[in-house]
Amino acid sequence: MRLPGRLGPLRSTALAARPPGRDRGRGRDSHTDRDRSGDRDRHRDGDAAGAAAAFSRGRPGGTMAEEAKRLAACAAVDRHVQNNQVLGIGSGSTIVHAVHRLAERVKEENLTIVCIPTSFQARQLILQNGLTLSDLDRHPELDVAIDGADEVDSNLNLIKGGGGCLTQEKIVAGYAKCFIVIADYRKKSESLGEQWKKGIPIEVIPMAYVPVTRALTRNFGGAAELRMAVSKAGPVVTDNGNFILDWKFDKVHEWSEVNTAIKMIPGVVETGLFINMAEVVYFGMEDGSVSVREKQPR
Secondary structure (H helix, E strand, C coil): CCCCCCCCCCCCCCHHHCCCCCCCCCEEECCCCCCCCCCHHHCCCCCHHHHHHHHHHCCCCCCHHHHHHHHHHHHHHHHHCCCCEEEEECCCHHHHHHHHHHHHHHHHHCCCEEEEECCHHHHHHHHHCCCEECCCCCCCCEEEEEECCCEECCCCCEECCCCCCHHHHHHHHHCEEEEEEEEEHHHECCCCCCCCCCCEEEEECHHHHHHHHHHHHHHHCCEEEECECCCCCCECCCCCCCEEEEEECCCCCCHHHHHHHHHCCCCEEEECEECCCCCEEEEECCCCCEEEEEECCC
16 A cells, blocks of 8 residues: 555555454554564655655645644555445544545545545535535445544543534444544543543533533542633534533543443433544654554454
């Protein structure tokens, strides 16, 4: 597989040789300490020094983080997208790069691809890039879903929903045979909460936000705050017409159990915890490489 731009072939894992599925278990990084022999070329080729130098200069008008997002997005699209697929298109800043690369491939390779959006933003991206738009009514099963994340831990548990689209993102990811995550180096953690300090988003029915807030702090500690809008008076309103609570937890939890318990609180629509859902995560790194973290069987 050829990566666009500054990277050579991605040789991090044998992922392409195995069919997509939902492996359970702890994640494995193909990007490891650089002094570890044999692993250096898992995520960059012999031209890595030149790639890193070019990367450090950035693209015109871009930043290091944006270039990292682009590299991760291109790697995922080039590795996982094939002809005649139904794709779930996530939301957020990183997915913009994925859609741009997808549009390039569709045009260059004459691919037949159908796209299912996770938000108004994703819908607009699909249309603006000339891709085929559909929905879950017509395509209830997806081949691949690609989305970003606010944070990823070593077990490939995710915090998502910084942009407020968590419910639709989880629906689309949940009906995909393979869920792929793309992110930059700032989102890579060992435990949730190391990098992301804004809390776990929880979508709630508006009339229930006060009792849900009380239930969260009473049952799980920490603090929950109603997310307020920036360019309008009042709270953020999701695409579904609901509110977002940001729960700032004060300790590491058993996330699978907590996720289930929160969803049982009356008034909760969905949480931003994505547990045992991601198959592979691509991180664009500071040196211009792409690090791949895979779910491993238990």
